[in-house]
Each structure stands twice: as C-alpha cells, then as structure tokens.
Amino acid sequence: MKWKNVFAIAKKDWIEVRQNKYAMVAMMIVPVIFVIIMPLVFTLLIPRINVAPQDVLNSDTDIQFFIERMPETLSKYIDLTKPMESMIVIMLGFMLAPMFLIMPLMFATTIAAESFAGERERKTIESLLYTPATDADLLVGKVTAAAVPAILVTWIGFALYTLILNLAPYRFFQRIWFPLPTWWPLIFWITPALVLMGIALTVIISARVQSFLGAYQTSASVVLLVVLLFAGQMSGVLYLSVGVEMILGVVFWIIALVLGYFGYKTFNRGALLTGKN
Amino acid sequence: MSEVIDCRKVSFKYNGVHALKDFSLNVNRGEVVALLGPNGAGKTTSIRVLNGLLMPESGSINILGLDPRKDGAKIRARTGVLTETPALYERLTAWQNLSFFGSLSEMSRIEVEKRSNHLLEVFNLQQRSRDRVETFSKGMKQRLALVRALLHDPELLFLDEPTSDLDPEAAKQVQDLILQISGHENRTVILCTHRLYEAEKLCDRVAIMKNGSVAAAGTLEELRMQVFPLLKVNFRTAGKTEKELVGILSQMPGANEVQALTNGELSLVVDNEDRIPAMVNALVYAGAAIKAVEPRHATLEDIYLRLQHAGEEMKQ
Numbered sequence: 285m286k287w288k289n290v291f292a293i294a295k296k297d298w299i300e301v302r303q304n305k306y307a308m309v310a311m312m313i314v315p316v317i318f319v320i321i322m323p324l325v326f327t328l329l330i331p332r333i334n335v336a337p338q339d340v341l342n343s344d345t346d347i348q349f350f351i352e353r354m355p356e357t358l359s360k361y362i363d364l365t366k367p368m369e370s371m372i373v374i375m376l377g378f379m380l381a382p383m384f385l386i387m388p389l390m391f392a393t394t395i396a397a398e399s400f401a402g403e404r405e406r407k408t409i410e411s412l413l414y415t416p417a418t419d420a421d422l423l424v425g426k427v428t429a430a431a432v433p434a435i436l437v438t439w440i441g442f443a444l445y446t447l448i449l450n451l452a453p454y455r456f457f458q459r460i461w462f463p464l465p466t467w468w469p470l471i472f473w474i475t476p477a478l479v480l481m482g483i484a485l486t487v488i489i490s491a492r493v494q495s496f497l498g499a500y501q502t503s504a505s506v507v508l509l510v511v512l513l514f515a516g517q518m519s520g521v522l523y524l525s526v527g528v529e530m531i532l533g534v535v536f537w538i539i540a541l542v543l544g545y546f547g548y549k550t551f552n553r554g555a556l557l558t559g560k561n
Numbered sequence: 562m563s564e565v566i567d568c569r570k571v572s573f574k575y576n577g578v579h580a581l582k583d584f585s586l587n588v589n590r591g592e593v594v595a596l597l598g599p600n601g602a603g604k605t606t607s608i609r610v611l612n613g614l615l616m617p618e619s620g621s622i623n624i625l626g627l628d629p630r631k632d633g634a635k636i637r638a639r640t641g642v643l644t645e646t647p648a649l650y651e652r653l654t655a656w657q658n659l660s661f662f663g664s665l666s667e668m669s670r671i672e673v674e675k676r677s678n679h680l681l682e683v684f685n686l687q688q689r690s691r692d693r694v695e696t697f698s699k700g701m702k703q704r705l706a707l708v709r710a711l712l713h714d715p716e717l718l719f720l721d722e723p724t725s726d727l728d729p730e731a732a733k734q735v736q737d738l739i740l741q742i743s744g745h746e747n748r749t750v751i752l753c754t755h756r757l758y759e760a761e762k763l764c765d766r767v768a769i770m771k772n773g774s775v776a777a778a779g780t781l782e783e784l785r786m787q788v789f790p791l792l793k794v795n796f797r798t799a800g801k802t803e804k805e806l807v808g809i810l811s812q813m814p815g816a817n818e819v820q821a822l823t824n825g826e827l828s829l830v831v832d833n834e835d836r837i838p839a840m841v842n843a844l845v846y847a848g849a850a851i852k853a854v855e856p857r858h859a860t861l862e863d864i865y866l867r868l869q870h871a872g873e874e875m876k877q
Contacts, residue, residue, distance in 0.1 A: 292664040296650065296657075303652035303693075411648035411709070413614050415665040416638035553614045553633075558575065 285420040293417065293425025297399045298433065307394055314390050318383060319441040320448065326375050327452035331368055346518065347374060353520035357527075361464055369456045376449055377464045381524055382513035387441055388475050389510065391434035392482040393503040399426045400490035401499035404556060413553050423551045427483050434479045442471050469529040477536035482506045484543035491555045563590050564623070565717055565749045566611065571620030572773075573610055580606040581617065582773040588766075590716075593743045593750040595760035597865060598770030604753035605645060606773075608719045612637055625717060638667060641715035645722045647706035651695040655686060655705050658694060659712060666713035673712070680708040684738060700731030707738060718742070721753045739763055757861045767861065769868050776868045781861060789859035789867055791817065792834055796827045797852040798844060803827060809847050813840050825852075 301307055351362065351374065361377065362370045403409040412422070442463075449462040486503040493499050513532075516522030524532075566588040573581040581603045588594050596604045609615045611624055613633020622629055624636050649658050656677065663673030681687045684704045694702060703723065710718060723739065724732035740763060743750045754760055760767050761781070768778035777787050798806060803821035810819045810829055815836040819829040831837065834856055841851055859867075 289665055292661060296653070296661045299657065300650060300652050406651070407644075407646050408648050408650055410644045410646075411642075411662070411706075412665075414612060414637055414640075414642040414644070415662060416634045416667065417665045418634050421665075554616060557609065557614060 285418065285424060289417045289421035290425040290428060293422060294429040297395065297426065297429035301395055301398060307398060311391055311394050315387050315437060315441050318387060319445045322380065323376055323445060323448045324452060327372055327449065330371055331456065349520060350374065350518065355523055355525060357525050358523055372453055377462060379517065381467065381470055382510055382517060385475065385478055385510045386507055388434040388438040388479045389482045389507055391437055392430050392479040393486050393500060393506065395433060396430035396483045396486035397490065397496050397500035397503060399429055400487060401493055402496035405495050409556055413556060419552055423548065430483045431479050435476055438471065438475050466524055466526055466529060469526055469533060470524065473533040474529060474536060477533055477540050480540040481536060481543055484540060484547040487547035488543065488550050491550045565590050565625055567623040568611065569621045571610060571617045571622055573606060573615055573617045579773050581610060584774050586768055586775055586778065588749060588751065590749055591747055592766060593752065593764045595764040595767045596751060596753045596770055597755065597757065597760050597767055599755055599869065602770040603773040604770060605721055608642060608721055608753065612640055612642060639715055640717045640719060641710035641713065642719045643706050643710040643721060643723055645725065647702040649694045649702060649706060652693060654691050654693050656690045658705065659709060662709050663712050668713055676712055680711055684708050700727055700734060703727060703735055704738065711742060716748060718748060718750045720750065724756065724759065736763060757865055761861050769865055771869060784864045785859050788864045791830045791832055791859065793857050793859060793863065794829055794831055794837060795855040796844065798825045798827065799850045799852060801847060801849040806844060806849055809843055810840060813843060816840065
C-alpha cells in the first residue's frame with residue numbers, strides 16, 4: 285500500500301464533498317443542532333421557565349423516573365438541592381449523550397456512500413480503477429476520507445459543546461462542570477468504533493447497490509443503534525456509565541472489525557465495476 | 562517489432578453469459594489497432610480484462626511483458642485509458658482532476674504541472690484549466706479525458722468509443738488529436754469503436770469482434786483476402802428492365818449476389834476483374850446501353866457486415 289495514493293484519494297474525496305452543497309448542508313445540520321442550538325436552548329431557556337426551582341425536576345415524570353433508577357455512580361453528579369443545575373446536567377450531561385453519536389455516524393455514512401456508491405453512480409469510478417492505485421490504496425483512501433472528518437467533527441463538536449455547557453449556564457454552576465467522566469469513553473472509545481462500523485457497512489452495501497441514496501439509506505440504519513441507546517437510557521434499562529460504555533465500545537469494535545473484514549473481502553475492482561462479487 | 566499485447570483464448574463471463582469467449586489478439590509496439598464491433602461485442606470488457614480490472618476465467622494474457630492477473634497495478638502504470646464516458650470529477654477543476662490522476666500515477670507535482678500545461682496547451686484547454694469540469698462542453702470533457710489518459714505518457718493507450726457521444730465537429734477534433742498522438746514513436750493505440758470510417762481513417766490494423774471474440778484481424782487488405790476477396794461491380798444501364806438484366810448476369814460464370822438497384826443500376830460480386838468485359842458484352846448483346854461500370858474492392862463496411870451476418874446466413 286502506498287500512503288501517497290491513500291492521501292491523494294482521501295484529499296480528492298474531501299474536495300468533492302466540500303463542493304457538494306447539499307451533502308454539506310445535510311451533514312452540518314446535525315452538529316449545529318446538537319452542539320450549538322440544543323445546549324443554548326436548554327441552558328438559556330430552562331432558567332427562564334416560569335416554574336419554582338424546586339418544581340423543575342417534578343414537572344416531568346420521565347425525568348423523575350430517570351433520576352430514581354439512576355445508579356449511584358452517576359447520580360453523584362447530580363445535586364438535587366440545586367434543581368435548575370440538576371435539570372441541565374440530566375438533559376445535557378446524560379440524556380443527550382447517546383444522541384451525540386448520531387453526528388459521527390451521519391458524517392461517516394454520508395461521505396462513505398458518496399465516495400463508494402456515488403462514484404459508481406456518476407461513473408467516475410472507472411477512471412479511478414484504471415489508475416495504478418491498488419485495491420488496498422483505494423479502500424484505505426476512501427475509508428480515511430470518511431473516517432477522519434467524522435471523528436474530527438465529533439471531537440471539535442465535543443470541544444465546542446464543552447465550552448458552551450460551561451460558559452452559558454456559568455451563573456448557576458459557578459464552576460467548570462462538563463465533561464462528565466462518562467463522556468470520555470463515549471467520544472474517544474465508542475465514536476471511532478461506530479464510525480468504522482458505519483463505513484464498513486457502507487462499503488459492503490455500496491458493492492451491491494447502484495446509487496448513493498440506496499447506500500446512504502441502508503447504511504444510515506446504524507443510527508438505530510444510537511436511538512436504542514437513547515431509549516435504553518430514557519427507560520432506565522441501560523445507563524451509560526463509564527463501565528457500560530467501555531463494554532459497549534468493545535462490542536462495537538468487534539462488530540466494526542468483523543464488518544471491516546467482510547468489507548475488505550467485498551472490495552475489489554470487479555465488484556466496484558459490475559456490482560457483483 | 563516487439564509484441565505489446567499477446568492474448569490467447571481469453572474468456573470472461575458476466576452474469577453467467579460470455580462477455581469474452583476465446584478472445585485472441587496480438588498487437589505490436591507502435592501499431593494503432595481498431596477493435597470494431599457492435600454494442601455488446603466485448604470491446605469494453607476486453608479493455609477491462611487487459612488492464613487487470615476484471616479477472617478472466619481462462620486463457621493467457623501478456624501485456625507489456627506482464628500478466629494483468631498478477632501485475633495489474635504495474636500494467637496500469639504503463640497504460641492510459643480513455644473510458645467511454647469522460648469519467649471526470651465534475652465538481653473539481655480541470656487542473657484538480659489532472660493533479661489527482663497524476664499523483665496516482667507516480668508523478669511528482671512538478672512533472673504533473675509540466676506535463677499538464679503542455680497537454681492542455683496542445684488540446685486547447687489551457688484557458689479553462691482552473692474552471693470546474695461541470696461547466697465544460699461534451700467535446701471539452703472528452704479532450705480533457707484524453708489529456709488525463711496521456712498525462713503519464715503511457716506506452717499503450719486504450720481509447721474506448723472516443724467520439725461516440727460527440728457532434729461531428731467535436732468528433733473531428735478528437736480524431737485529429739488521436740492521429741496526432743498515435744504518431745508518437747513507440748506508442749501503441751487500441752481504439753474501440755463501432756464507427757467504421759474512424760477505424761479506417763485512424764488505424765493500421767483492424768480486429769473485428771463478434772460475440773466476445775475476434776472474428777477476423779489484419780490490415781484492410783488482409784481482411785479483404787480473408788473475408789471478402791471478391792470485387793464489387795456496379796453497372797449503370799438503360800434500355801432494358803433491371804429484372805431482365807439480372808437474369809442475364811446471374812447466368813454468367815463468376816457472377817455472385819446479383820441485385821437490381823434503382824434507375825437501371827445493378828450490383829454484383831465477381832471473383833476476378835477479368836470477367837467484367839464478358840459481362841459488358843452480354844448486356845450490350847441483350848440490348849442494354851451501358852452508361853458506366855464501376856468495379857471496387859470491398860470496403861471495411863462490406864467486410865464488417867459480412868462477418869457480423871455470417872452466422873445468420875449459415876442459419877438461413
């Protein structure tokens with residue numbers, strides 16, 4: 285494998301995606317909502333709700349249920365004597381955490397679908413296949429093109445989220461409270477695994493479907509996993525503690541590696557040209 | 562002359578159907594060879610197999626001394642391919658496209674820049690090098706695709722239907738450019754086309770494909786000898802009905818495929834031009850006035866059609 289070829293392919297894909305306004309808008313909506321709009325809405329609006337502070341946590345049965353079933357390892361981060369602060373910690377520190385994973389998945393699957401199936405749909409794949417780049421150069425180049433921005437955007441988004449969550453409600457907290465320890469494995473252990481899972485699935489699907497949309501829609505179904513995590517936490521079945529996250533990460537990495545292996549096996553010039561393995 | 566392509570009895574199946582069946586082709590260095598055939602004859606598949614994109618099921622292939630099954634990347638470093646559609650990245654500029662393909666072809670940035678500038682100049686695209694490809698006309702895209710195929714100065718160039726989607730003026734421009742680049746010493750060119758005049762105009766030799774294999778190959782003269790060694794003769798007559806004259810000519814020794822055309826015109830095929838005077842005499846004796854006699858050798862079109870319909874005649 286030649287790294288020069290890998291970076292040339294990745295760079296070309298980045299330029300192409302950057303020039304695609306529709307893909308860019310679709311990809312940027314989710315980070316803007318989760319990283320900027322939601323934290324600002326919660327931190328700036330919750331304190332302005334016309335409810336007595338002690339009633340804030342009692343106003344929603346879901347939140348009461350969430351607090352009641354919370355393991356001690358997590359509940360220690362919530363000071364129930366400060367209802368307004370607790371509400372922000374519960375909403376933005378715990379409940380929103382799994383939804384944050386949608387961001388890397390969206391990026392990874394959109395770029396990967398554009399890169400693999402999109403090239404075939406636009407018939408540019410053939411000129412690429414006639415270059416001296418090997419199958420490994422092509423695969424690693426395209427995986428890099430999808431993985432690097434997905435992970436980077438998540439990490440940058442996380443930094444921005446941290447900044448907003450500490451600065452916007454500072455008058456209530458009077459301290460730097462975020463990130464909670466549960467966020468570190470989420471961002472640095474689970475995110476890369478999910479990104480690779482999404483890309484590997486897209487590679488496998490792209491070899492079988494003819495269009496970008498077909499590949500994107502199928503591979504984006506990985507988002508269901510995130511929704512399940514969100515639902516699991518909301519229903520009190522699965523709280524994302526550091527321990528749970530580490531185990532989940534291992535599971536995701538194993539799935540990512542197995543899918544990656546099949547993706548690697550699926551990936552060859554003939555399959556990319558003809559859509560048959 | 563050294564052989565650049567030596568391909569013997571290569572077969573490849575797509576969806577269970579033979580796209581190539583016992584495909585054999587030999588091409589020498591510096592030759593310009595046309596692969597002629599209707600859509601689905603296997604022209605594009607043969608380019609893909611020869612460049613190691615598709616793996617054949619059987620047969621032996623030697624391209625530039627290498628086997629595409631094992632050395633696909635090495636072969637592709639020495640070949641250039643103009644695909645049927647320009648297959649350019651439309652959202653990228655012409656320069657970005659060339660820079661990308663150049664870097665994958667082991668060229669340094671300086672080499673890419675130098676060579677791109679030269680080729681863009683030759684192909685009259687220099688002024689538009691910083692514009693996105695999506696703003697180009699079809700002809701410009703095809704010329705840029707040709708620049709891309711030539712960027713790394715390949716020894717062996719494959720041109721797949723280079724003018725199929727172009728208007729006559731753009732097609733002429735591309736044909737002139739092909740003539741120009743094929744004049745380059747040592748460069749071998751394989752031109753896939755179903756435009757017979759293009760093959761006749763641009764190529765030294767022709768390989769006519771049918772159902773995934775080469776039905777006949779050679780220079781026009783060699784093909785005539787192999788496929789159509791007869792002479793076509795047109796008689797322009799007056800004074801007698803065409804039906805009567807067809808009856809007379811059909812009985813003459815050496816006359817074949819006698820047909821009545823329009824306005825007293827007749828066409829037939831003879832094995833030797835020495836037979837023509839006797840035919841003229843017979844027609845004059847029957848009372849016909851001979852306005853003109855036009856003997857001609859079989860054209861590439863005659864040869865091509867004869868080969869493509871050979872099986873049908875056998876069935877009939």
